[in-house]
Amino acid sequence: MRTLEIYQVDAFTTEMFKGNPAGVVRDADGLSDEEMLRIARELNNSETAFILSPDGPDHEVKIRYFTSKTEVPICGHATIAAHYVRALERDLDSTIVMHKIGIGVLPVEIIKRDDDYSIVMTQGKVVFSEPLPVGDIEQIIKALGLRKAELDTRCPLQIVSTGNSKVMIGVTSRDTLNSLIQDMQALAQISRSINCNGYFVFTLDSHLEGVLTHSRMFAPSIGISEDPVTGNAHAPLGPYLIKHGLVSPRGNIFTFKGEQGYSLGRSGMVDVIVLLNKGEVEEVKVGGKAVIVFKASIEI
Numbered sequence: 001m002r003t004l005e006i007y008q009v010d011a012f013t014t015e016m017f018k019g020n021p022a023g024v025v026r027d028a029d030g031l032s033d034e035e036m037l038r039i040a041r042e043l044n045n046s047e048t049a050f051i052l053s054p055d056g057p058d059h060e061v062k063i064r065y066f067t068s069k070t071e072v073p074i075c076g077h078a079t080i081a082a083h084y085v086r087a088l089e090r091d092l093d094s095t096i097v098m099h100k101i102g103i104g105v106l107p108v109e110i111i112k113r114d115d116d117y118s119i120v121m122t123q124g125k126v127v128f129s130e131p132l133p134v135g136d137i138e139q140i141i142k143a144l145g146l147r148k149a150e151l152d153t154r155c156p157l158q159i160v161s162t163g164n165s166k167v168m169i170g171v172t173s174r175d176t177l178n179s180l181i182q183d184m185q186a187l188a189q190i191s192r193s194i195n196c197n198g199y200f201v202f203t204l205d206s207h208l209e210g211v212l213t214h215s216r217m218f219a220p221s222i223g224i225s226e227d228p229v230t231g232n233a234h235a236p237l238g239p240y241l242i243k244h245g246l247v248s249p250r251g252n253i254f255t256f257k258g259e260q261g262y263s264l265g266r267s268g269m270v271d272v273i274v275l276l277n278k279g280e281v282e283e284v285k286v287g288g289k290a291v292i293v294f295k296a297s298i299e300i
Contacts, residue, residue, distance in 0.1 A: 009081035012268035019268030020229035022081035023048030040066035049082035069223035073102025076231015084290040120287030124163035145181030160236035191221035229268035
């Protein structure tokens with residue numbers, strides 16, 4: 001029998017019960033895959049992060065992520081949550097931490113300001129697949145309750161990844177975004193066919209000053225009916241917007257804020273930073289704030 005410390009953290013927000021909730025398990029060394037899965041299932045968040053000791057000299061900490069169904073290689077909001085907890089517990093100053101996750105070893109920026117923290121995580125390499133064929137597009141829009149006329153014609157349906165792939169789906173308005181009627185079983189079946197678990201529906205029809213996009217994300221094939229605020233969907237969105245001429249970056253950096261979670265009553269904000277070299281995407285980062293909702297102990 002051992003005692004584990006578990007945190008419930010709302011990420012991409014500074015308000016409790018907003019943003020995206022994540023479980024964080026400290027000192028998770030020695031837990032089996034099955035135990036991690038059971039804990040994630042019990043906490044019933046979209047993802048739970050397990051903080052582990054490093055297993056090599058090239059990183060300071062290792063993190064694994066589990067949904068209620070499976071392990072995933074990378075998770076934006078659970079990374080923000082895990083490093084927020086770790087920074088608070090260790091009273092870290094602003095620093096860069098190298099962490100090992102399912103896609104490799106990457107830097108995470110810890111930014112301390114006024115005794116609180118912002119966390120910025122570097123994503124993996126941007127990978128664009130070819131735009132989806134007509135048959136797949138028709139199935140996806142039907143499963144989302146969309147009509148073709150509601151699609152933003154500037155936005156090809158395309159799978160893009162910075163470590164965990166998502167189908168990018170642009171729609172014309174916030175009204176369309178907020179009135180989607182999803183067939184979760186159909187979306188899960190399509191995921192197996194196209195080898196992509198997430199559908200990221202977004203619009204540039206913004207109503208908030210300083211906010212570029214509003215969005216929703218569905219991943220029923222891995223147990224996430226709707227994710228409140230998704231870091232690893234916003235990350236490929238930045239390069240996608242640049243590639244298709246939906247934004248015009250000036251200089252070697254493009255930044256924007258994306259809002260997600262409104263339809264679930266859990267609105268949160270993701271900061272997206274795209275670094276460019278001669279117009280080509282060189283690196284993508286996502287960042288945000290967090291707040292601890294509660295801390296508990298369990299014996300296992």
